[in-house]
Amino acid sequence: QVQLVESGGGLVQAGGSLRLSCAASGLTFNNYAMGWFRQAPGKEREFVSAINWSGITTYADSVKGRFTISRDRAKNTVYLQMNSLKPEDTAVYYCAASPTLGVVSGMNEYKNWGQGTQVTVSS
Numbered sequence: 544q545v546q547l548v549e550s551g552g553g554l555v556q557a558g559g560s561l562r563l564s565c566a567a568s569g570l571t572f573n574n575y576a577m578g579w580f581r582q583a584p585g586k587e588r589e590f591v592s593a594i595n596w597s598g599i600t601t602y603a604d605s606v607k608g609r610f611t612i613s614r615d616r617a618k619n620t621v622y623l624q625m626n627s628l629k630p631e632d633t634a635v636y637y638c639a640a641s642p643t644l645g646v647v648s649g650m651n652e653y654k655n656w657g658q659g660t661q662v663t664v665s666s
Contacts, residue, residue, distance in 0.1 A: 544569045545567070545568070545569040545570045545640065545654075545655040546567070546568045546569050547565055547566070547567050547638045547639070547640060547655055547656065547657035548565065548566045548568075548657060548658070549563060549564065549565050549636065549637070549638045549657045549658065549659060549660040550563070550564050550565075550566075550660060551563040551564050551660060552636060552660030552661045552662045553661075553662070553663070554663045554664075554665065555628055555662075555663070555664055555665070556664070556665050557628060557629055557630055557664055557665065557666050558627060558628065559628050559664070560624070560625060560626045560627075560628065561625045561628065561662060562622055562623070562624050562625070563579070563622065563623040563625065563636055563638075563660060563662075564620055564621075564622055565577070565579075565620060565621045565622075565623075565638030565657060566618070566619060566620050567619045567620065567621070567638075567640060568619065570640060570655070572614075572616060572619040573596045573616060574596065574642065574644070575596070575640045575641060575642055575643070576593055576594065576595045576596065576640070576641040576643050576644070576645060576646055576647050576652075577593065577594055577612075577614060577621040577638065577639070577640055577641075578590065578591075578592065578593035578594075578638070578639045578640075578641065578647070578648070578653055579591040579592045579593070579612065579621075579623045579636060579637070579638060579639075580636070580637045580639060580650065580653075581632075581634035581635065581636045581637065581662075582634055582635050582637070582659075583631075583633060583634040583635075586634075588637070588650065589603065590603050590648045590649075590650070591603055591606055591610065591623070591636070592606065592610055592612040592623060593612065593641075593646050593647060593648055594612045594613065594614050594621065594646065595643075595644060595645055595646040596644055598613075598614070599646045600612050600646065601646050601648055603648075605631075606625075606632075609625065609626050609627045609628075610623060610624065610625050610626070611623070611624040611626075612624075621638060623636070625662070628662075628664045629664060630664045630665065630666045631664075632662060632664050633662060633663050633664050634662060635659040635660065635661050635662075636659060636660050636661075636662050637656055637657055637658075637659045638656070638657040639653035639655060639656045639657070640653060640654065640655040641653045641654065642654060
């Protein structure tokens with residue numbers, strides 16, 4: 544049974560930083576692309592960033608240059624380092640796993656999801 548558990552969310556002032564973690568279990572980590580998505584109140588869930596097994600990454604334009612995704616194979620964990628946070632980054636952030644060797648941004652590509660972690664950026 545695949546489990547994805549996010550942590551690291553919280554309240555931060557604009558311009559601050561947070562690092563989200565997602566611990567994965569029940570899967571062969573290196574066979575999965577990992578992604579981060581977010582959903583703000585009243586809005587649809589949107590893609591944030593993804594990383595494939597070899598470390599190739601992709602980002603949404605809205606976070607490019609501010610967020611960095613990485614993965615630790617030894618810990619079966621994926622991270623999202625978020626710098627220069629803005630109030631519009633406020634959302635529930637979800638970790639997801641896709642059984643593909645490519646780097647993918649479409650929600651339909653992801654089969655397993657975490658429960659989400661709240662990130663709130665105050666102005």
